[in-house]
Amino acid sequence: MxxxxxxxxxxxxxxxxxxxxxxxxxxxxxxxxxxxxxxxxxxxxxxxxxxxxxxxxxxxxxxxxxxxxxxxxxxxxxxxxxxxxxxxxxxxxxxxxxxxxxxxxxxxxxxxxxxxxxxxxxxxxxxxxxxxxxxxxxxxxxxxxxxxxxxxxxxxxxxxxxxxxxxxxxxxxxxxxIPIPERFAAPVPRTKKVFLYIGRLDNKKGLLELVESTNLLQEELRDQWILKIHGWGSLEYGNDLRESAARAKYSSNIEIGPAVYGPNKEAALTDADFFILPSKSEGLPMAAIEALAAGRPAIITAECNFDEEVMQSDACLVLGPRSQWSSVLTGAIRMDHQEIEHRSIEARRIAETKFDxxxxxxxxxxxxxxxxxxxxxx
CATH class of the missing domain: 3.40.50.2000 (Glycogen Phosphorylase B;)
Structure with a gap:
């Protein structure tokens, strides 16, 4: 054949x-x-x-x-x-x-x-x-x-x-x-929770809305989180995203860098606490699956199209209406290391059982x- x-x-x-x-x-x-x-x-x-x-x-x-x-x-x-x-x-x-x-x-x-x-x-x-x-x-x-x-x-x-x-x-x-790596790096305690996005810079990914939602985070959390965005795509959208990040209330907490592949992607996932994908439309996002396999819980929208078992598991935090996104982020920022470790193990289990x-x-x-x-x- x-x-x-x-x-x-x-x-x-x-x-x-x-x-x-x-x-x-x-x-x-x-x-x-x-x-x-x-x-x-x-x-x-x-x-x-x-x-x-x-x-x-x-x-x-x-x-x-x-x-x-x-x-x-x-x-x-x-x-x-x-x-x-x-x-x-x-x-x-x-x-x-x-x-x-x-x-x-x-x-x-x-x-x-x-x-x-x-x-x-x-x-x-x-x-x-x-x-x-x-x-x-x-x-x-x-x-x-x-x-x-x-x-x-x-x-x-x-x-x-x-x-x-x-x-x-x-x-x-x-x-x-995806090929499931034999090992994954367990999350380590950090003074700042790291939210990581890897993917295309495009309107459907919801990144402008994500940046705007960080403006609603409480001032007392300023030194407790960082959002890292690595991507490629539309030059116009990329420029709009950078301008929005520069105007954001917590602009120093938002980093926008180039696309990462191979070892650089693995390093970015290792250095993150959560993967985040506030998408408006997906088939079944490979970046989120790779994050789960790396033992990183995923913060995602229903439009990412994972099935009910995945969405309701401790491997995921679900972004509902936009007015509630800051509440989900706040919960993740305040999460203790023991819970993050538990969610990391669950993320890896989901990847092994459903996406190998x-x-x-x-x-x-x-x-x-x-x-x-x-x-x-x-």
């Missing part, structure tokens, strides 16, 4: 998708490389050549394109027309881009297609550029999804969103996974194998 994973980008510019899809393909390649030929296809971007090396054991091919994040690449579409064959599986990650045309070509050729929207059918995402998306969905995306061998949802909530838009879609739920890629990959591989025998409908 040949498995083609198709996405707009195979580099870090894809955000969490770069980690989630890569983790899955590497694990499949390592365990079943002699039986399953694993390939990742994407449109060339600034980091493609550098990040190809991160796809250990996976064949990676990029294609010249244009139209930015929309990923229009005629060379990719020609490759699809010439190379996708019966018995292959085409695994499309993400929608609302021209890369979806490669999956449609596969369907026309009677090749099995699996589609992972990766949170892109979330209500908040659909409302963004609502009219063009409704038109595109009506004339193209609906047919693509309804004729897929199955649609891969990351959570039950995402599955509900998919079924609402495409009632006849065959939906299968399986979460993102070594448990998730075999299930996905079995689904791909079954799918290869039953091509997508045209």
């Amino acid at each position: 040949k498995l083609y994973a198709v996405q707009t980008s195979i580099s870090r510019t894809a955000g969490g998708l770069f980690f989630s899809v890569r983790n899955l393909l590497i694990q499949i390649s390592q365990k079943e490389g002699d039986k399953c030929d694993v390939c990742a296809l994407g449109v060339t971007d600034h980091y493609s050549d550098q990040d190809k090396e991160a796809w250990t054991g996976v064949k990676v091919q990029t294609f010249t394109g244009f139209a930015g994040k929309l990923g229009l690449s005629f060379s990719l579409l020609r490759f699809a027309a010439r190379n996708f064959k019966s018995g292959d599986v085409v695994y499309l990650n993400g929608i609302w881009t021209f890369v979806s045309l490669a999956a449609r070509i596969a369907q026309w050729k009677k090749v099995a297609v699996v589609i992972a929207p990766r949170g892109m059918l979330d209500e908040w995402i659909i409302k963004k550029n609502k009219i063009p998306k409704r038109i595109y969905h009506h004339f193209f995306e609906n047919a693509l999804l309804s004729r897929a061998s199955f649609v891969h949802a990351l959570t039950e909530k995402e599955a509900e969103s998919i079924r609402h838009l495409v009632p006849d879609a065959n939906v299968v739920v399986c979460p993102n996974g 890629i070594q448990k998730i990959a075999p299930r996905m591989l079995q689904l791909f194998r079954e799918t290869a025998l039953v091509p997508s409908c045209d």
Whole structure:
């Protein structure tokens, strides 16, 4: 069987998708490389050549394109027309881009297609550029999804969103996974609680609202916390965020730095007490999963889409209405070290039991194998 994973980008510019899809393909390649030929296809971007090396054991091919994040690449579409064959599986990650045309070509050729929207059918995402998306969905995306061998949802909530838009879609739920580190650094007592954000600087991440919420913290807590934000993304949003932080009541408590990867990311997590993600829309956030595996409790919104077991566990503190965010932060700042240690152990347990890629990959591989025998409908 040949498995083609198709996405707009195979580099870090894809955000969490770069980690989630890569983790899955590497694990499949390592365990079943002699039986399953694993390939990742994407449109060339600034980091493609550098990040190809991160796809250990996976064949990676990029294609010249244009139209930015929309990923229009005629060379990719020609490759699809010439190379996708019966018995292959085409695994499309993400929608609302021209890369979806490669999956449609596969369907026309009677090749099995699996589609992972990766949170892109979330209500908040659909409302963004609502009219063009409704038109595109009506004339193209609906047919693509309804004729897929199955649609891969990351959570039950995402599955509900998919079924609402495409009632006849065959939906299968399986979460993102990560390699679980053998060890993790236990939190240490600190004079200041460290809240850490790692990810894209974008409106949907809720960072401006987070900074504004710190203005409501009590003056007596001034010397007891620090917020560290590490990210990349929109230059305009990044500038707005820095300006907001500079104007904030406790501006000296807020640090905004560059994106961190690899050992630098591990060090940032080790030096944190809590990971924080006040997002307005997610598929299933890889950064939060990595934080849990590092033994760091996550402060998250319901829109991060973790299931009820995770959200109600001691591994998480939930940000409800914005008017209450400062209360959640206050509770975390005042938390004693014994409770933080308990929550750290719980975070690690959740990661091991629910998000271990070594448990998730075999299930996905079995689904791909079954799918290869039953091509997508045209």
